[in-house]
Amino acid sequence: MECRDLLKKLCSIDAVTGREDAAAQAISGILSDYCNEVRVDAFYNVIGLKKGHGENPRNVLVTAHYDQIGLIVTGIDENGFLRFTNMGGVDPKTLAAQEVAVHGRKEIHGVIGSKPPHLTSPEDADKPVKMEDMLIDIGYDEKQARKLVSVGDVVSFKFPVLELKNNRMAGRSMDNRSSVAALVEMLKELKRIRHRDNVYAVATVQEESGLVGAFMTAWNLKPDLAIAIDVCHGDMPDAPSDESFPLGKGVAVAVGPILSRHHTRACMRLARRERIPYQVDAEEKDTGTEAAVYSSALEGIPTLLLSIPAKYMHTTVEMVSLDDIEAAARLAARYIAFRDELDQEGNSND
Amino acid sequence: MFDTISTLVNAFGPSGRENRVAEAITHLIKDKVDEISSDAMGNLIAVKKGFGKKIMLAAHMDEIGLIITTIDEKGFLRFGTVGGVLPLISLGQRVVFENGLTGVVWYEESIESIKDAKPEKMYIDIGAKSREHAEELVEIGDMAVFEGRPVQQNGLVISRALDDRVGCAVLAELARRCPETDHEIYYVFTVQEEVGLRGARTAAYAIRPDLALAIDVTRTADTPKSRHGAVSLGKGPAIKVKDNSVIAHPAIRERLENCARENGIPYQLEVLDKGGTDAGSIHITAGGIPSGGVSIPTRFIHSASEIVNLEDAGNALKLLETFVKL
Structure with a gap:
């Protein structure tokens, strides 16, 4: 499958953070085409193993979380409207007039209403609406709604994947399906390269609710090297230039205190050698990604963070470039395969 | 039960x-x-x-509770919070220390609005006459908890x-x-x-x-x-x-x-x-x-x-x- 179609397929899967149970099989099916074995753990982390060809293979972990932000029903009011709160980081101002799917007894369409400007007083017009004041309208009255929907049902955003100019794709869940796409593309690339090490390609759960899947995965697999793939902020008007990265200019390699200096430098050296476009992402804090977990898990795991620039993060119009996904995939695959020879080069050059 | x-x-x-x-x-x-x-x-x-x-x-x-951070010269206790203590609803409450000593939580009367009552503007009064007197009764690091005996009423417990x-x-x-x-x-x-x-x-x-x-x-x-x-x-x-x-x-x-x-x-x-x-x-x-x-x-x-x-x-x-x- 081409990267474009793969990403479309991945984005069509619903996996609201904490309710990945409904999606694990679909993710597992996609990974299994490129792995020797795939299993799903008790928390629905999907763990693919691509075995190494060398003697004494080490274990390399590469993860991309596959959960997505969403909503959860907190109550059903006397008119059949659904009250809700967020699952993961949702910005209330992006919610008005969105189309949603309520995952109740069956999947139900709904919309988040918004008061028309005609009925809004001038004082209220500029005020932000709080999430607790918003409601999902599924068209039913209370009695009918309660037959299909219960408190605790999760809600996902509906938005088609849009193909834009210049290899750009937009939609919900590009955070972090673009990285899952990179994980799969990396496995494809590894089919073409002889590699010594066992590669655990893991699509992790509950990143958006506290890096939960990463804690479990680090403990369960105890890798020698961890590579987290996630999105970073794409360059947008008004975004601080040191925290955002242009789309289409390559994978962002993170540099900072929690990341392995040795592996980061070697990885960038490899990118230059292989002419893989990359950008440098200076992360002065813990990055807020799964890399933060790996680097201090167990006895400490040397960790790399590769990021795909995504504009408008945590909205339904997150935008990425296919070129950056491919760059991330190629860099991860090649680093896994060639890191030992790079070490030898590095010793003479550094 | x-x-x-x-x-x-x-x-x-x-x-x-x-x-x-x-x-x-x-x-x-x-x-x-x-x-x-x-x-x-x-x-x-x-x-x-x-x-x-x-x-x-x-x-x-x-x-949750309160922890004594300093004792002032007049014997009033300044405190920090242990766990999620809401300053406003602590006001006027009796608190009790492990040794049974009772205190009352109040606020500096100079604050403009009661909404400004932050822990640093509040204190515990144990009725001590002086710092020395207070130090005989408690020490820095001692913790206090809210008073509030259990009551059974209409099938409910208030406590x-x-x-x-x-x-x-x-x-x-x-x-x-x-x-x-x-x-x-x-x-x-x-x-x-x-x-x-x-x-x-x-x-x-x-x-x-x-x-x-x-x-x-x-x-x-x-x-x-x-x-x-x-x-x-x-x-x-x-x-x-x-x-x-x-x-x-x-x-x-x-x-x-x-x-x-x-x-x-x-x-x-x-x-x-x-x-x-x-x-x-x-x-x-x-x-x-x-x-x-x-x-x-x-x-x-x-x-x-x-x-x-x-x-x-x-x-x-x-x-x-x-x-x-x-």
């Missing part, structure tokens, strides 16, 4: 100083379990042996520290009933929940259970203009869907719902956007432990006058009893 709750809420036990609560619980259950011991952090762990799955049931012993002594009481009563089960049950009374779900983490690491439940309180939406979820007092224990620290494992939540439905136990579903429980640290321990929660609906959490319904507590006990037999 009221007597057990009453015994446990009367024990002094802010985070890090839970030993009196542990003593009271030990006294209640020691004859009914196979092993009982305290770990290095102070968690009280009681085991009923079995050959099936290891099930960890956790309720936290600690309560201090129901968060989470009501959970401890339910768990202690469960241990006393010795439910017949093949599973190995760990009754864990944890420490330091209010300061970051800390005790449960080390207990879960030591036990490595196959699954775990936190028995804690949850806030209600049945008071005037409250919009926090959909839980009411008296409509049964709440089966946790999520809080801010954990999303209940879908299989655990389903098993609890099935237990309730099949045994005609009323229940509600808890979706809490603020606050956490011991399950938050348990579920990410040692490669992941499927976890969930049974919560007792509680009004006015973290005040000196929390309210629970005794039937809810009784139904939580029934629900757990059927759950551990599965």
Whole structure:
């Protein structure tokens, strides 16, 4: 499958953070085409193993979380409207007039209403609406709604994947399906390269609710090297230039205190050698990604963070470039395969 | 149930100083379990042996409190908060120290609005005549907790520290009933929940259970203009869907719902956007432990006058009893 179609397929899967149970099989099916074995753990982390060809293979972990932000029903009011709160980081101002799917007894369409400007007083017009004041309208009255929907049902955003100019794709869940796409593309690339090490390609759960899947995965697999793939902020008007990265200019390699200096430098050296476009992402804090977990898990795991620039993060119009996904995939695959020879080069050059 | 709750809420036990609560619980259950011991952090762990799955049931012993940071020249005590103490609702409250000394929380009268009453603008008056006098009665680092005797009224309990002594009481009563089960049950009374779900983490690491439940309180939406979820007092224990620290494992939540439905136990579903429980640290321990929660609906959490319904507590006990037999 081409990267474009793969990403479309991945984005069509619903996996609201904490309710990945409904999606694990679909993710597992996609990974299994490129792995020797795939299993799903008790928390629905999907763990693919691509075995190494060398003697004494080490274990390399590469993860991309596959959960997505969403909503959860907190109550059903006397008119059949659904009250809700967020699952993961949702910005209330992006919610008005969105189309949603309520995952109740069956999947139900709904919309988040918004008061028309005609009925809004001038004082209220500029005020932000709080999430607790918003409601999902599924068209039913209370009695009918309660037959299909219960408190605790999760809600996902509906938005088609849009193909834009210049290899750009937009939609919900590009955070972090673009990285899952990179994980799969990396496995494809590894089919073409002889590699010594066992590669655990893991699509992790509950990143958006506290890096939960990463804690479990680090403990369960105890890798020698961890590579987290996630999105970073794409360059947008008004975004601080040191925290955002242009789309289409390559994978962002993170540099900072929690990341392995040795592996980061070697990885960038490899990118230059292989002419893989990359950008440098200076992360002065813990990055807020799964890399933060790996680097201090167990006895400490040397960790790399590769990021795909995504504009408008945590909205339904997150935008990425296919070129950056491919760059991330190629860099991860090649680093896994060639890191030992790079070490030898590095010793003479550094 | 009221007597057990009453015994446990009367024990002094802010985070890090839970030993009196542990003593009271030990006294209640020691004859009914196979092993009982305290770990290095102070968690009280009681085991009923079995050959099936290891099930960890956790309720936290600690309560919120105040800690003395300085004593001024006139003998007034300045304090910091231990756990989520709301400054405004502390005003005018009586607090009590481990040695039985009573104090009153008040604020500097120079503040413009009572809304500006932050802990640093507040103090505890123990009636001392001077710093020296105060130092004879307390020392820096001593902790105080809210006063608030338990009252039984209309099937409700009004009391201090129901968060989470009501959970401890339910768990202690469960241990006393010795439910017949093949599973190995760990009754864990944890420490330091209010300061970051800390005790449960080390207990879960030591036990490595196959699954775990936190028995804690949850806030209600049945008071005037409250919009926090959909839980009411008296409509049964709440089966946790999520809080801010954990999303209940879908299989655990389903098993609890099935237990309730099949045994005609009323229940509600808890979706809490603020606050956490011991399950938050348990579920990410040692490669992941499927976890969930049974919560007792509680009004006015973290005040000196929390309210629970005794039937809810009784139904939580029934629900757990059927759950551990599965």
